[in-house]
Amino acid sequence: MFSLASIATMAACIFLFGLFFAIVTNFQSMVKEAEEGVAVTVLFDDDITPQQIAEIGDRIKERPEVSAYNFKSADDAWEEFSQIYFEGNEELAEGFGDDNPLQKSESYEIYLNDVSMQDTLVKYLENLDGVREVRRSEIVANTLSDFNRLIGYVSAGIILILLCVAVFLISNTVTVGIAVRKEEIGIMKLIGATDFFVRAPFVVEGILIGLIGSALPLALLYGMYSRLIVYIMEKFNFLSSLMNFLPVSTVFRTLIPIALVLGVGIGFLGSFTTTRKHLKV
Amino acid sequence: MIQLEHVSKSFSEGIPALNDVSLHISEGEFVFVVGDSGSGKSTLIKLLLKELEPTSGSITINDIDIRKLPHRKIPYFRRNIGCVFQDFRLLKDRNVYDNVAFAQRAVGASNRSIRQKVPVMLSMVGLAAKYRSFPKQLSGGEQQRVAIARALVNNPRILLADEPTGNLDNNNAWEIMNLLEMINSRGTTVVVVTHNMEIVRAMGKRVITIQKGNVVSDSLVDGMGGDDDEN
CATH class of the missing domain: 3.30.70.3040 (Alpha-Beta Plaits)
Structure with a gap:
């Protein structure tokens, strides 16, 4: 139950991150292309x-x-x-x-x-x-340079916000999960279980939540991305002369490892830090 | 075995839960700790388990000064102390066998050890036939037996029981006490916190009385209700 909530939370955050990443990568590629012409x-x-x-x-x-x-x-x-x-x-x-x-x-x-x-x-x-x-061409160079910097700041800001939201939500769901098993943890500690023994199942659960929670939105984004580009090009023909969208493989070559590391990292960090609070028995 | 020297514990300003308590419990002893509600009995048990830190004084158990025990060594220290509580604290979603096996798994015992020791413990507490039952299918006395089996399966040198008969009727309370006495006769030091004075008087063991955080008497009861020896 709580794991499902965590997976959904994680999936939503990674989905937003992936969507944003794909947009930013395409923007950067277009700016780069423009830069190369200067x-x-x-x-x-x-x-x-x-x-x-x-x-x-x-x-x-x-x-x-x-x-x-x-x-x-x-x-x-x-x-x-x-x-x-x-x-x-x-x-x-x-x-x-x-x-x-x-x-x-x-x-x-x-x-x-x-x-x-x-x-x-x-x-x-x-x-x-x-x-x-x-x-x-100073103006073009400065504009492109400023635009590039702006994209960098905005991406960093949004990614940071998404990460904080994800860690907060995961930590919350893990806290609820721990509250349900608080009695079990208390018994374990009194019996003489080490922190590692108590923490391990939660951390493994956190990592699994991270893995599943990032794999699901990745698959969804993968399917959406190609279709969306085709749709945009068909519906807005004039864009094809202005914009060159990156192929799905180029975007996902970077996005897949980043999203998986993020998912697993957030799952690990969220569960590790939350369990630590409850181990001081 | 258990040595408290000038131990005090205060939670906030006001009357301390324990005040300058000094006592010694030898290996193999059976000791009752009695007193009114809020007298500090349970605080004493929590201090012995290092669930709480004393405000002052020193506690030595099995030659270890537990105030100096680092956090990472607490689990290994606790493996030498079994504990039983009034509310049994069994895992409701696991059967009798798994509740006892849980204690073995928590200390990293092998599956072989679990298969050997758990049935022996269940036989000792008289629940071998009910190993598949879940806590809610057992009586209070039976649940406490499971808790005792779980406390003993890792062969602790000390068994701490905090109001083990508090939720039981008289017959079950006696069965549990007889079981604890049998465990003590096998060499385990047993400390029982209770307010069942009928049992305390009848058992004829050492009795430490705590009132308002102070040890007011420490004596051996003769088994007929009279004090035999005042320490």
């Missing part, structure tokens, strides 16, 4: 030699903040510019002939692991010999 552009001094450019490239490669970088020659820059600005009026571009107005626009495009490190990298790049200018 580039820093390094432009060089007019008198720079190809060898110096290559040396700067080597320095960039060594930086831990960098996830990828590529060199854009003056011709690449002009071609890209022409495609964007002379679209439909290609004859205007042809008017330039072999002259490249962007002759001094060779650059490196650098992509970062984490946009919050953009400042450090930019400062480093600005101090390199041969670097004329470092262009970056």
Whole structure:
């Protein structure tokens, strides 16, 4: 009876945790994807030699903040510019002939692991010999960085609240369970049973409650997640171009061990600490 | 065996439950502790079981100063003391056999030991035939016998009985007392808290009288009701 109440309590908490985890993981993945699209552009001094450019490239490669970088020659820059600005009026571009107005626009495009490190990298790049200018999209980087931090704080807060609620409820249900068996515990203690002997069944029960209480919502969430993504994509078609939901296996690869450890941990802690209060006989 | 020196126990300000009690109980003795309700008899039993800590004084049992006993060693200390209570304290959802076996399991005895000792104990208390019965199917006297079997199955050197006949009629009370006397004759030290003065007078044992937390007399009764020897 009390075990069922505990399992239900645990399952509800782990379900909420799992739901929240899946949402946060997807958000983080989307933010990460956006971050990866934020580039820093390094432009060089007019008198720079190809060898110096290559040396700067080597320095960039060594930086831990960098996830990828590529060199854009003056011709690449002009071609890209022409495609964007002379679209439909290609004859205007042809008017330039072999002259490249962007002759001094060779650059490196650098992509970062984490946009919050953009400042450090930019400062480093600005101090390199041969670097004329470092262009970056500060607003996007700051927004993404702030958003990432916000998600981090909100997740930590909600997870903490859920954990406290779960420990409190489990501890309560174990207390009721112990109250029912208080006489038995009292007899055990007077007969000479050790604390371990008295506590063991409650702790094992707590761990089992944790295991079952986390396995059930995991199974439910697993079934729900795939169906929900399909449903969202079908019902809200426009979202598919904006959002890339993570596959169920990616989310659950992390969620399953975390939820099981949480469930078992809460079950263990809840029963262990609650029994300790009743062992001082 | 049991030595109390200047033991006092107070629960709050006011009259102490026990006041400067000193007494000695030797190995193999049978002792009655008598007194009115609230005189401190049950407090004495709880102190001996280390359920309570004395406010002052020292208690030595089986050469162990129990005030200095760390919490983790209390279970091992209690295994040398069997205890029986007025309300029997049997597990209602287990049968006679399992109630006695429970005490063996609680001290980590092997299944083999349980299979050997439990039937012997049940035979000793005269309940071998009722090993499958549940507490509610037994009379008060029978339930107390089960409690005694449970208290003795781990071979304690001391048996503490707190009002063991308090819930029993006269016949059953006598049966329990005879059983306790038989247990004592086998070498176990028996301390019985009671207010059944008829039995106390008739048994002819050492009687410690407590009033308002003080030991007011400690004497050997001659079995006919008169004091034989004042300690």
